[in-house]
Amino acid sequence: MTALNLKKSFEEADKEKAGFIKYNGLQAVLNSLDAFGACTARKVIALIGKTGKISLDELQHICESKPGTFVLPSPKIDSKLQTSTVPTSLAGVWTNELGSKMFISASSYAEGQINGLYCSKVGDAYDYYDLNGLYDTDGDETSGTLGWTVQWNNGPNGNSQSNTAWSGQRYEISGKLYIYTTWLLVSQETLENNWESTLTGKDKFCKDD
Structure with missing residues (x-):
């Protein structure tokens, strides 16, 4: 999943034109994604919830994995x-x-x-x-x-x-x-x-x- 593809999905749901992604309508995007894609999108939502918006650079940072791949985080175990x-x-x-x-x-x-x-x-x-x-x-x-x-x-x-x-x-x-x-x-x-x-x-x- 690339940042641009995810941003496009959010913008289509939110009708946003200012370069930022709104919070409203995000559930529609989540419902259309697979589980790993939804997890990535939810990280975006967590950041949006703090500031009300997110820049493309911030989005790119979250979507660091290559399209179609997702790197599992490490469990909190020793x-x-x-x-x-x-x-x-x-x-x-x-x-x-x-x-x-x-x-x-x-x-x-x-x-x-x-x-x-x-x-x-x-x-x-x-x-x-x-x-x-x-x-x-x-x-x-x-x-x-x-x-x-x-x-x-x-x-x-x-x-x-x-x-x-x-x-x-x-x-x-x-x-x-x-x-x-x-x-x-x-x-x-x-x-x-x-x-x-x-x-x-x-x-x-x-x-x-």
Whole structure:
């Protein structure tokens, strides 16, 4: 994704003619992008939210990667303490049916543990979030149960005061690797409104080639 292409998308949504990008109408752009593109765009939104505008130079700085590529940021983990290896069939980038992406590190702090990053294509979860979880070490290379959680709190988007937990199983189907999960999203609510604090659903992740 180039800065000029992203700027054009924003300008088409906002009808801006002064060389800067307005905040209004940005959701339309986000909805049209893939997960990594949306993460880049959300970094732009975070900067716009502070000043009300963004210059093309600032936009170019954010869009440093080559068109069609995106460099994953490093998880906030100490690689020196990561002494266990995660199976190659599990480590890597996974994409769900909504376009959300997660990256699972190839190493972890302990056997059966996973660490990584999550980028949601839906909701108000901008940029990347740390994920932590566990997987069944008694399963074979391409199957077994696992689960992970994401606390929706990061620098670009702040604290959403919510948490999502995924629990599911890994499968190999026609040579492709999948994770079928059920998730719970819990948002902070008062005791009186606790009844409406939790959403549930299902996600299917496919491992990127």
